[in-house]
Amino acid sequence: MATSTSSKLSKAVKQHYMDLPQGDKVQAMYIWIDGSGEGLRCKTRTLDSEPKTIEELPEWNFDGSSTYQSEGSNSDMFLIPAAMFRDPFRRDPNKLVLCEVLKYNRKPAETNLRNTCKQIMSMVDNNHPWFGMEQEYTLLGTDGHPFGWPSNGFPGPQGPYYCGVGADKAYGRDVVEAHYRACLYAGVDICGTNAEVMPAQWEFQVGPTEGINMGDHLWIARFILHRVCEDFGVVVSFDPKPITGNWNGAGCHTNFSTKEMREDGGLKIIEESIDRLAKRHQYHIRAYDPKGGLDNARRLTGRHETSSIDEFSAGVANRGASIRIPRAVGQDKKGYFEDRRPSANCDPYIVTEALVRTCLLKEEGEEPRDYRK
Amino acid sequence: MATSSSATLSKTVKQQYMELPQGDKVQAMYIWIDGTGEGLRCKTRTLDFEPKSIEDLPEWNFDGSSTSQSEGSNSDMYLMPAAMFRDPFRKDPNKLVLCDVLKYNRKPAETNLRITCKKIMEMVEDQIPWFGMEQEYTILGTDGHPFGWPSNGFPGPQGPYYCGVGADKAYGRDVVEAHYRACLYAGVDICGTNAEVMPAQWEFQVGPSEGINMGDHLWVARFILHRVCEDFGVVASFDPKPISGNWNGAGCHTNFSTKEMREEGGLKAIEESIEKLGKRHSYHIRAYDPKGGLDNARRLTGHHETSNIHEFSAGVANRGASIRIPRMVGQEKKGYFEDRRPSANCDPYGVTEALIRTCLLSEEGDEPAEY
Numbered sequence: 001m002a003t004s005t006s007s008k009l010s011k012a013v014k015q016h017y018m019d020l021p022q023g024d025k026v027q028a029m030y031i032w033i034d035g036s037g038e039g040l041r042c043k044t045r046t047l048d049s050e051p052k053t054i055e056e057l058p059e060w061n062f063d064g065s066s067t068y069q070s071e072g073s074n075s076d077m078f079l080i081p082a083a084m085f086r087d088p089f090r091r092d093p094n095k096l097v098l099c100e101v102l103k104y105n106r107k108p109a110e111t112n113l114r115n116t117c118k119q120i121m122s123m124v125d126n127n128h129p130w131f132g133m134e135q136e137y138t139l140l141g142t143d144g145h146p147f148g149w150p151s152n153g154f155p156g157p158q159g160p161y162y163c164g165v166g167a168d169k170a171y172g173r174d175v176v177e178a179h180y181r182a183c184l185y186a187g188v189d190i191c192g193t194n195a196e197v198m199p200a201q202w203e204f205q206v207g208p209t210e211g212i213n214m215g216d217h218l219w220i221a222r223f224i225l226h227r228v229c230e231d232f233g234v235v236v237s238f239d240p241k242p243i244t245g246n247w248n249g250a251g252c253h254t255n256f257s258t259k260e261m262r263e264d265g266g267l268k269i270i271e272e273s274i275d276r277l278a279k280r281h282q283y284h285i286r287a288y289d290p291k292g293g294l295d296n297a298r299r300l301t302g303r304h305e306t307s308s309i310d311e312f313s314a315g316v317a318n319r320g321a322s323i324r325i326p327r328a329v330g331q332d333k334k335g336y337f338e339d340r341r342p343s344a345n346c347d348p349y350i351v352t353e354a355l356v357r358t359c360l361l362k363e364e365g366e367e368p369r370d371y372r373k
Numbered sequence: 374m375a376t377s378s379s380a381t382l383s384k385t386v387k388q389q390y391m392e393l394p395q396g397d398k399v400q401a402m403y404i405w406i407d408g409t410g411e412g413l414r415c416k417t418r419t420l421d422f423e424p425k426s427i428e429d430l431p432e433w434n435f436d437g438s439s440t441s442q443s444e445g446s447n448s449d450m451y452l453m454p455a456a457m458f459r460d461p462f463r464k465d466p467n468k469l470v471l472c473d474v475l476k477y478n479r480k481p482a483e484t485n486l487r488i489t490c491k492k493i494m495e496m497v498e499d500q501i502p503w504f505g506m507e508q509e510y511t512i513l514g515t516d517g518h519p520f521g522w523p524s525n526g527f528p529g530p531q532g533p534y535y536c537g538v539g540a541d542k543a544y545g546r547d548v549v550e551a552h553y554r555a556c557l558y559a560g561v562d563i564c565g566t567n568a569e570v571m572p573a574q575w576e577f578q579v580g581p582s583e584g585i586n587m588g589d590h591l592w593v594a595r596f597i598l599h600r601v602c603e604d605f606g607v608v609a610s611f612d613p614k615p616i617s618g619n620w621n622g623a624g625c626h627t628n629f630s631t632k633e634m635r636e637e638g639g640l641k642a643i644e645e646s647i648e649k650l651g652k653r654h655s656y657h658i659r660a661y662d663p664k665g666g667l668d669n670a671r672r673l674t675g676h677h678e679t680s681n682i683h684e685f686s687a688g689v690a691n692r693g694a695s696i697r698i699p700r701m702v703g704q705e706k707k708g709y710f711e712d713r714r715p716s717a718n719c720d721p722y723g724v725t726e727a728l729i730r731t732c733l734l735s736e737e738g739d740e741p742a743e744y
Contacts, residue, residue, distance in 0.1 A: 006520075
């Protein structure tokens, strides 16, 4: 069976317990990114009252030797609350708390990319950088095969599935619907969903979100998706090329604009930004998946609506380019542009940081600049 | 199927009955530890009033020959109410009542470690000893195999499961969620939960609790877990090494502090305690599982974040040591320390008492002192 044993536990039994009043006590689920840079971890603590702001949440720690983040002999790592959301699983007054991870010496952990992103974003506050990220993902059964696919074969070729409706077109819509509502409840800036080109592949979009919030909201949206899938007994994969052959990969197209780009004549700024991006393709490719480009190499082939990983290209309404300028933007001569290179399993902190560094801080060359000096 | 037939009985049918008003009558479920020192038993009586405090509850008795606690020819044993909680299964005004067990001659039953623990705690009241216990456990199907594991095999190796999320990482979260809420409702000092390193293994933490309350709250939390699992049709195991090989065991790490340790410069008192513990390793090992160390021998191997059962060690932020001093405590020079030796199936009364005897009453040698 494609769904987990866990998901078959009685929800009626669970409901009895979840309905029990909890007095003044509040459950806060602390969430962090583990040593892989892709995996999420969580644990819960009881608080004696409902936190109203992030500042009220205490620091915590965890065993980093169990999350690929430290050695057993010196394993304590710190969790620093960064962003708080309502908990759609346990409901009010309970909270989800996205955290930054610090090492034993209080320096950022290797996969804590939020720390630097926040610094960079604070340098460009006045430009009001807005982001919108289009998160693609694939639903898998617990057997690792895409959900709804015949167990020992393949569905018909791509064509009818994108934005499709019907049991022969849309596989796993319940997950999408549940996730959407959970995100709205939680306070995540989810702005849309659609079925994708490959069956069992879906997309949701988060944004427009300013600065550091883009990364925070996208990571929480991913956590919520993992939890929703867990409840249903299926698995979500952010792998950029889950099935080889004539099947689409999964990306995280990132839309970007600044106040200037959004104002009249902004197209000029957009084109300047694209010129800078063209000169820094390698730096961005390294930032756009957790393996420095290796994951994206399986996806950015130049086919299946991707650009080739080896070449930078840009064009209006061109889905085969690295950067696409939406046709409306070309006409209005202002708006935003879409970077189609980031992989579905990218870290949104470093993706948004890279765009700000190249386009707003006008950096050049292979390495990011260190502004602390 | 890994879940019990019981679990498939209609909850809608049950709900209909559970909604019936009960007038002034109150159901009190008396709970006690049986002759194994690990198993819990329970039976219920109707009261004509809602008890407001433990003193309101009457003594009771039971047939100890059916719980490995006495002979058939002289089997009555006494149940003395010790701690009362709200009942999360039957809800208000019904109660759960944890009891002391006395033999026919009114002496404590062999596995009643609460009586002595209470005396010891009273001797050190003014030092305000706080405990926090991290109860690990494994969820099993009714076939005895860990819940969610492939029936004729194993999941992928440990790594992704600790604090994990996702159907391929977290097995049985519903149980954990239900247990957490049930404990909050009941008034148990549950302070957190997390998924553990082995899939289908979980942990909850109870504390900080003072003195005798630690044992009371932990035993009731365990009872609630057994009942919640029963409702879902799965089984909770506190065995310290449920699966041999490259799979983590289950412990009950015990955090301990006194007022002195929590105040400025308390690290000195912590280090003194650890020195005392270092000289009494065998006594503690005997107290830390219900079989005098035999259960823990399967778990404390020196691998899988445990210390070796034969050696005592201590260190800051060191999860391979017997005693771990948290990094924050090392930095702030005050706080608490963590004894990582107790087994998941330990008796918290025995564990907390041992820590008091060694660290606060400064006892030495292999045997506990008689006061």
